[in-house]
Amino acid sequence: MNTPLPVATNAQIAHDTWVAAVRPAFEHRAAQPGEWTTWDVTREYRLPEPPDPTHHWGGLMTVLLHEGVIEPTGWTPTRRTGSRAPVRTWRGTTTHTTRRRKKTT
Incomplete structure (x- = not known):
């Protein structure tokens, strides 16, 4: 019996491509000390906007x-122009930071 495979939509392909492009930056930042916001990483690594930013x-x-x-650490006002809405702050987990260091040594 032939079961048809699910067909990916253009939106799904675009999302998957975007994730593949930006995820390494977040993993790299998570391996560094300190807290940060999504916006901080986006600016620091010059990441593209996703298909559906919201x-x-x-x-x-x-x-x-x-x-x-990653793990949440608190909230801070956004640095995006025109808004002071609260956004989540993050840091890399100890497990991820340790694992990342072992890979690079």
């Missing part, structure tokens, strides 16, 4: 959180 930034951070790469 949802994809938070979705990526949730994935990294559930995978144990």
Whole structure:
């Protein structure tokens, strides 16, 4: 019996391509000491905007959180122009930082 494979939509392909492009920057930043926001990493690494900025930034951070790469540390006002809304601050987990250091030595 032939079961058809799911077909990826253009939006899904665009999202997956975006994640593949930006995730390494967040993993690298998570291996460094200190707290940061998504916006800080976006600016520092000159990352592209996702196909759906309203949802994809938070979705990526949730994935990294559930995978144990990052952990929340608090809230701070956003640095984006025109808003002072609170945004989450993050840091890399000890487990991720240790694992990353072992890979590079």
